Amino acid sequence: MQRICVIGGSRYFGKLLVKRLRAAGHQVTVLNRGSTPPPADVEHLVADRDDETALTTALGSRTFDVVVDQVCYTPVQAAVAARVFAARTRRYVMTSTIEVYDPATAALPAVPPGTPVPEELVDPASWTVATDLPWHDDTYLETHYAEGKRQAEAVFARAEGFAFASVRCAHVLGGGAQDFTGRLAHYTERITQGEEIAVHANARPTVFIHHEELADLLRWAATAGFTGPANACSDGPLDVHDLATVVATQAGREPVYRTVPAGAEASPFSVDRHYAMSNARAKKLGFSFSHTADWLPGAVAEALATAPSPTA
Template identity: 85%
Template structure:
């Protein structure tokens, strides 16, 4: 049994992670702003993680074996965490994102065409940090989501008070109405309704992970001892045509594509840049991934019950 703190953990795979940590026999504490209570038996601390004094006060003398941070989006939040949890935990695991590799938002080392991107392509130890940018502004943060995650990783990677690991998640799908981004539902609705799906002239592949698999990987990462970034994606990259073919087969309709000129608005998961990660490091460390094609039809079936979402 370990004492594990989850920051966030109120929805989607974070909520599932809390349940699985508890089921595995760990002593679990959750910190969030109180909108959703955790399961019975889980300690709940209600505080805004952006308020360093309040966070320090609510923690009191508590210490943890592991902290799993589900909601760290900026270097400012990371810096607060680095100060508050130095000496309070031996291990800090941050949930990060595939978007740290997005070449549209950063100058990153080139990889050969068709090669899945390894962790070292975005090395947090060398990333520049600017805490004086307007990270408190919601519009700025939304527009700079990838950079916020990169800089948050950089701050925590340089912290001295604990061992640090980041889990860079692929695009998360599954869970029906729990999948709050509505991106899979977008495709299901358009293909079911015979509407066009807007795609790039040459769409390149990306990677996905089921929300249950991501929760399982975070559970595993909490108990592991690796440090540094770790890519988390199911086997089997898909481009937007592969994705729509699987969805079309599941709903019993043909997918209709509309090719959009360069710079035009396309549907989610249509990329004109290489956007697939390598999961080799996680496999070498012992995690076993599923294949996207094995779980995606079930995720589509769940999305058929999802409320209509805005199209992109």
Template identity: 75%
Template sequence: MREICVIGGSRYFGKLLVERLQDEDHQVTVINRGSVPPPPGVEHLVVDRNDEAALTAALDARTFDVVVDQVCYTPVQAAVAARVFAGRTRRYVMTSTIEVYDPATAALPASPADTPVPEDVVDPAAWLVAMDLPWHDDAYLEAHYAEGKRQAEAVLTRAGGFEFVSVRSAHVLGGGALEFTGRLAHYTERIAEGRAIAVHTKAQPTVFIHYEELAELMLWATAADFTGPINACSDGPLDVHGLVAIIARRIGREPVHRTVPAGGEASPFSFDRYYAMSNARAKKLGFSFSRSTDWMPGAVTETLTTEPSPTV
């Protein structure tokens, strides 16, 4: 049994991770602002992780084998965590994102065309950190989500008070109504209703992961001994046409496409640039991934059997 702290953990794969940790008989503590209570048997510390004094006081003399940070979005939050948890934990696992590789949000090293990017394309040890940017402004943070994640990784990588891992997740789907972004519902609703799906002229592939698989990978990462960034994505990149074809077969209706001009707004997961990660490092370290095409039809079915979500 290990002492594990989860910051966030109130919804989707974070909530599932808490349940899986309990299933393995670990002692779990959840830190969040109290909007959603954790499962019975989980210690709950209601505190704002941005308030360093309050977080320190809430933790008191507690120590943990592992901290899993589901909700670190800025270098400021990362710096608070680095100070508070230094000496309190051996290992710190942060949920990051495929968006750290988005060339639209940063000047990144050139990669071979149409090649899934490995982790070293974004090296957090060398990434510039700017703590004086308006990270506390919600609008700024939303517009600079990818950069916030890159800089948060950089701060925690350099902290030195614990082993650090960043899990760079692909686009997460599955779970029906649990998939709170509504991106898969965007497609199921439009195809079912015969509405057009906006796509780029030359839509490029991206990568996905099922929320249960991501929870399993996070669980695996808590017990492993590697450090640094790791990409988390199922095998088999899909472009928007491949994704739509899977959904359309499940619904039994032909999709309608509308091509958007260059720079135009397209449906989620339609990209005008190659946007796939390599999961080779995780495989080499021992994690086995499923194929996107194996679980995607079931994820579509889950969406079809839940209440419609807001159109996005």
């Protein structure tokens, strides 16, 4: 049994992570702003992670074997957490994102199309950190999401007092109530209604992970002992047409596509640049991934069950 603090952990795959940790016999503390309570057998601390004094007060004298940070988006948040937890944990795991590799958001080395992107493309130990940018501005943060994650990783990678690992998540999918971004519903609704799906002319494949698999991977990462970034994605990349085909097959409707110019906004998961991740490092470290074909049809079925009735 280990003492594990989950920052966030009240929604979506974070909530499932907490259940997985408890089922594995760990002592779990959830720290969030109090909007949603955790299960009854989990300690709940309420604090705003942006408020260093409040965070320190809420933690009191508690120490942990591991902290799993589900909701760190900026280097400012990371710096606060690094100071507060420096003497309170021996391991810190941050949930990061595939978007750190998006070449549209930073000057990154080119990766040939079709070559899975490895972790070393974005090295947090050498990434520039700028805490004086307007990270507290929601509009700025929304448009600089990938850079916020890169810099947050960089702050933790240089912190002293604990070992650090980041899990760079692929696009997370689930059906029904687990479709927390609404992106799968975008396809089920448009296909069942016969509405257009906006796609790029040369849409590139991207990578996905089921919300349950991601919860399992984060549970594994909490105690696996590795440091540095690890990519988290199921085997079997898909482009936007592949995804739409799975939905259309179950819906019994043909997808209708509308091609948009390069650089224009399109439907979710239609990308005109390559940054599909490699999961080779996590496999080498001992995690076994599923294939998208193992779970995507089930997620689509759940999404279709809640989609509006098709129009005539």
